[in-house]
Amino acid sequence: MRKKVTLKQLAKELNLSISTVSKSLKNDSEISQKTINRVHELANFYNYKPNALAVSLKSNKTNTIGVLLPEILNHFYAKVLFGIEQEASKNGYKIVTCITNESYEKEVEYVEMLNYSSVDGFILALSKETQMLNKLDHLKDLKRDNVPLVMFDRVSEEVDCDKVIVDDKHASKTAVQHLIMTGCKKVAVISTIFDLSVGKLRLEGAREEVSMHDGVTLIELPIKNIETEEKEIEVFIKNNEIDGVLGLDETAAAIAINMANKLGYKIPKEISVIGFTDGLLSKHSYPKLTTVSQHAEDLGAKAAKMLLDRLSNTSDTSENKYKTSTEIVKTSLILRDSTN
Amino acid sequence: MRKKVTLKQLAKELNLSISTVSKSLKNDSEISQKTINRVHELANFYNYKPNALAVSLKSNKTNTIGVLLPEILNHFYAKVLFGIEQEASKNGYKIVTCITNESYEKEVEYVEMLNYSSVDGFILALSKETQMLNKLDHLKDLKRDNVPLVMFDRVSEEVDCDKVIVDDKHASKTAVQHLIMTGCKKVAVISTIFDLSVGKLRLEGAREEVSMHDGVTLIELPIKNIETEEKEIEVFIKNNEIDGVLGLDETAAAIAINMANKLGYKIPKEISVIGFTDGLLSKHSYPKLTTVSQHAEDLGAKAAKMLLDRLSNTSDTSENKYKTSTEIVKTSLILRDSTN
DNA sequence: ATGAAAGCGCTAACAA
DNA sequence: TTGTTAGCGCTTTCAT
DSSP: OOOOOOHHHHHHHHTOOHHHHHHHHTTOTTSOHHHHHHHHHHHHHHTOOOOHHHHHHHHTOOOEEEEEESOSSSHHHHHHHHHHHHHHHHTTOEEEEEEOTTOHHHHHHHHHHHHTTTOSEEEEOOOHHHHHHTOOHHHHHHHHTTOOEEEESSOOTTSOSEEEEEOHHHHHHHHHHHHHHTTOSEEEEEESOTTSHHHHHHHHHHHHHHHTSTTOEEEEEEOSOGGGHHHHHHHHHHHSOOSEEEESSHHHHHHHHHHHHHTTOOTTTTOEEEEESOSHHHHTSSSOOEEEEOOHHHHHHHHHHHHHHHHHTTTOOSGGGGOOOEEEEOOEEEOOTTOO | OOOOOOHHHHHHHHTOOHHHHHHHHTTOTTSOHHHHHHHHHHHHHHTOOOOHHHHHHHHTOOOEEEEEESOSSSHHHHHHHHHHHHHHHHTTOEEEEEEOTTOHHHHHHHHHHHHTTTOSEEEEOOOHHHHHHTOOHHHHHHHHTTOOEEEESSOOTTSOSEEEEEOHHHHHHHHHHHHHHTTOSEEEEEESOTTSHHHHHHHHHHHHHHHTSTTOEEEEEEOSOGGGHHHHHHHHHHHSOOSEEEESSHHHHHHHHHHHHHTTOOTTTTOEEEEESOSHHHHTSSSOOEEEEOOHHHHHHHHHHHHHHHHHTTTOOSGGGGOOOEEEEOOEEEOOTTOO
């Protein structure tokens, strides 16, 4: 077994002191060129790399950011992760990814675990449970410890930090408007996320838009049980003479399309469908789903940028150091074949 | 700003030495109960947590494993990640996730970056490019440095390490067999991954199975360009009178279903379809896709277990320390509505 | 131009 | 029972 080579060993082999070697590696001007060359040569030979742990301990910087996701099997979060990863790695940061699986307990556990010097900052979307319980001390502690935090998508007003959110309300307004403009009179809103902040906003937008148009009605179908989602949607479509569907999450929309197909409705002729999250399901449904793109990758990249920005300004003692901001990612409606 | 509290500060405040505090925190029997209590009390008060970096530097263990994925927007890898994460966190390990985006260069970069003491071991699936280039020195270096590596799914025989693979050949044999048993005579194999190890194996299995049945033919459609995949598949279905499709990846199967629908074929009556990877697309296609489940989460969990096993046996100097093993994850055919 | 020494926060062998 | 010391690998100030 080859032990990893350290400065100490290089120094010994070169008959130099550790500090000289260290400086040489950084091409410090106070070291002679000759020594610098010798050092580099041996370092290359051994493929020397500084021990990241030691550097971090010394510098109090890990170049790592902690990312907490409620879910990973959800395409939206996977895309956000991708965006974060791209931006972070571009700037020499690594990311440690934790999946809270919608659990409050896990969320707290992860935050505490990583907070003790494993990461320089956090990017996080609240777990479902955390959002319902509304217990946020673990995040407020971060603030107290002066550890930068960027929340995205599922955020809380009670936590003062940088945020990146999607303009959910406006997005669903636009979506519903499109349904109405293309002739829908009886629009259904279907989803499993009515009780999440984003779900509420989307519902609100839909209601608002409908209320602005005479002769258009809105029906809401909150799915209680994800196991029976499909059946619920099928029955719902059969029993209500709807001509438009807005699925607040991608799955709901995909299922709506399939059930409408199954029941023999023509899409978009008889029923139009719009979904949220422009993921694989939307691209590969039949017909292809018109969908609200939240530009998840951009969102992730933006969140990472905000965090990196904070991290590089830690020495900034001016007032704006503490002024947090909230960026809103614009959505866009991607027109495909499930609407007229 | 509250600085994070250290042993030193606790010691000072308690008028004890650092080591006494350290030992007290571990309830060391050589410390008086009284002192232990005092220490714990103050530690709790300050919510003291040991600095993970320092502990790691000292112990030469980071309790972190590096996971390198070729892609994250692919449901299979997302599920594997989930499995790894579950298993790792259950054992007090964190994971740092890197996405190579199918690039050889990124793969090398990540491995080198993490190898310098950021992680205790690696779990990795080769990037497409790495697999094509067949340059594996970065992984062989790991072996040389005695850093445990577990490869999964896209593996290489040239690297001697623990592996977890899917029984791809057998899986596609079974799938094709099912198509044949349910009446298919002309089976198409469609995919974008013909040149990956797993793609080759799957193709091999299909060929083998077909060759065992008289009167059954196989047609292969390797998609060259992912941009035109849909069109290629549509034209292909139109021009060949196939009655069965095996999609070697989930997307290909989903598209095949949609195009068959579009062309007016009845599924599964006229055309049967089977896909790989039991992901969202398979569950939410219409009709629902019969699919080969690779049990991605189990696979991830298994890979994590193998790695953790290695990590806990580092002191094991016996010969079997160096004996690597390959576990094969059994697949199963999930029967749904796209086959008879 | 080079080296000695202190220190990041922690652990553990050894001393008192 | 408690404390001293050395050391993990590195950086950096301050000698030399």
